[in-house]
Amino acid sequence: MLNIEVNGKSIIVREISDQWGEECHTFLSRPELMNWAEHRFPKDKFDGTEEEWETMMKAFREV
Template structure:
């Protein structure tokens, strides 16, 4: 059974989803700048390490709520 989580969705060109497929965690990121990227993780800690480097807190100064929402979405996976 595949369980799908939406991390964020700004529109159909800017979104990130995570699917739990058995022991694999597959992240898909779609952006209008880079197209679609896919990453596969074998553990939740690996996913969280990636998320923390992909969304550095210092880039969200003045938008801390947005950063917290994104990190909370990852923690729900």
């Protein structure tokens, strides 16, 4: 599960999983967030349809 929070100039992303607990990432710009998202969820290794991947990337762009 991902939780994204905009706090002033920073964007805070919390990845929460049963296996690893909580991991927090802080970004200072939307391009930095998008770069992370594209590397964290590469299209060719995504466990889902291309449509689901596109929906997820669209959600990141709308932050």
